[in-house]
Each structure stands twice: as C-alpha cells, then as structure tokens.
Amino acid sequence: MEFRPFRVPLSTRFRGVTERSGVLIRGTAPDGTDAWGEYSPFPDYTPDRANRWWEAAMEAAHGLWPEPVRDSVPVNSIVPELPAGRAAQLAVANGCTTAKVKVAGTGGLKDDVRRVEAVARALGPEGRVRVDANGAWDVDTAVRSLIELHAAAKAGGGEGLEYVEQPCRTAAELAEVRRRTSVLVAADESVRIPGDADEVMRLGAADILILKAAPMGGVRACLDVVDRWDVPIVVSSAMESSVGLAAGLALALAVPDLPYACGLGTSALLARDTVAVPLVPESGTMRMRHMEVIA
Incomplete structure (x- = not known):
C-alpha cells in the first residue's frame, strides 16, 4: 500500500x-x-x-464497496453562514434544486431568516430548503426558531422547510422537538456509530437518519443500519476531499431507497482538492467516475 x-x-x-x-x-x-x-x-x-x-x-x-443500484444521486448545495446575497448564489450552484442552509451560528435568528428566505427565493417554488443547526439550540429555541424559518422557506413559493437537521444536541431533545413541531427532524451528530441509530429510533427522535460513511466505519456498516430500520436515509459527507467523498457517493449509489437529495456537494467548499478534477455535482446530481489523485 x-x-x-x-x-x-x-x-x-x-x-x-x-x-x-x-x-x-x-x-x-x-x-x-x-x-x-x-x-x-x-x-x-x-x-x-x-x-x-x-x-x-x-x-x-481494497475496493470493497457494494454494487450500485442507481447510476447517479441527487445532491443538495451547501450554504454556510454567509450574507443573503452570497447564500442565494451558492444555493443554486452546480444546478442543485435543494439547499442545506447552516443556521444557529453567530449571526442570530434574524440573519438565519434572511439567509433562508434568500435561498428559497433563489430556488423558486420547485426548490427545497433544509436547515442544519448542528445541535446548537435547546428545545424551546428550536421550536421558536423553526416557526420563523419554516415561514421564511416559503418565500420562493414552496412548502417551507423540507426538514431540520440536528436541531438539538441529544437524542432525547430531538424527540421532544419532533413532538412539538410539524417540521421533520433529521438526526446527524446523534448518529456517529452504528449503535447510535438504534437509540435514536428507540426514542422516536428522528424522521430521517443522516449517514456518513467514514465516521460510521464504511459503506457496508452504513448499509447494515439501513437494513435494520425502515426510515428515510440521507447520505452526507464529513468534509472529506474528493477521495473520501467517493465513499459517501458509493453508499448513496447502493442505498435501496433514496427519497431525498444527499449532502455530498462539499468539495465545492475546498480551495483545492486531492484529485485533478474534483467530484462535484453536475446539474444537481453526482456520478461515480475515475479520479486522478494528485495529492
């Protein structure tokens, strides 16, 4: 090796x-x-x-990924904590029609609302907006914030937030938010090892599971979780270079049912990559291809 x-x-x-x-x-x-x-x-x-x-x-x-069941996967754009104008530009990058917007950062709820509204307008009525709080809210703050963010996400003529990703830190808090809001709840940081998913599902803490190949121990380890639970899956990256990102893409290509766009467009946030041509979305989708490693 x-x-x-x-x-x-x-x-x-x-x-x-x-x-x-x-x-x-x-x-x-x-x-x-x-x-x-x-x-x-x-x-x-x-x-x-x-x-x-x-x-x-x-x-x-060792080339041990499973055979794919599809040729391509839909991918969401990534919108960090940025001013509304720049956020709108990133939302539609690479032809994506779904955007994940980071919220609960240093700018406060007003900035989050402006960012989400700008993204929703850029995507239009057929676009989808999801938000990610990275566990930063308590339950009451999450419920209050989601009311305003859900309304802001309707600015483009759509139906509001597609879902909120990890609004609070613990699985028990996610379960409480899920009981108190109509917005779907996705568990991300609460699912970092295979056994975590069992606890999240036992508590009724999520409508959706976010799976990341590398932190979970690989593509097949993630597919074991998929086999155990009848719940929608979103495959996301862990901010790898394109070489690591390919594992997430292999997982998304192998998941039997994939109802949501995946969070695999993060190579767009790299100033340079480990391959000659980065693995990025094209027309809102990604396909596996040969990559020339240059690192």
Missing part, C-alpha cells in the same frame, strides 16, 4: 474549520486496479472513533 499525507484549505470557513488534512491510501481492488481510501478524522476524535474512519479507508483502499 502507498500512503500520501495531504492538507487542503477551505475556500469558506465551515463550522470553524479552515482546512482538512489526513492521509490518502492506495491499495488494490479485487479486479487488480488501483483503489484509494482517505483517512481524515477530525482532531477531536477519540481513538475509537478514529478507528472507524480507518476501517472505512481500508474498505475503500
């Missing part, structure tokens, strides 16, 4: 992160061709959590 350290800057600060770093691993697929994995856990990961990322990297470097 070959190991290549990499470090790539972000073009836009995202959740306090300004760069991504890790190791690319070249191995051999069963058909004898090169296969690449990415090991890039965040610095605050415990050894146990980092080990699952390693398992995902080894799965990829």
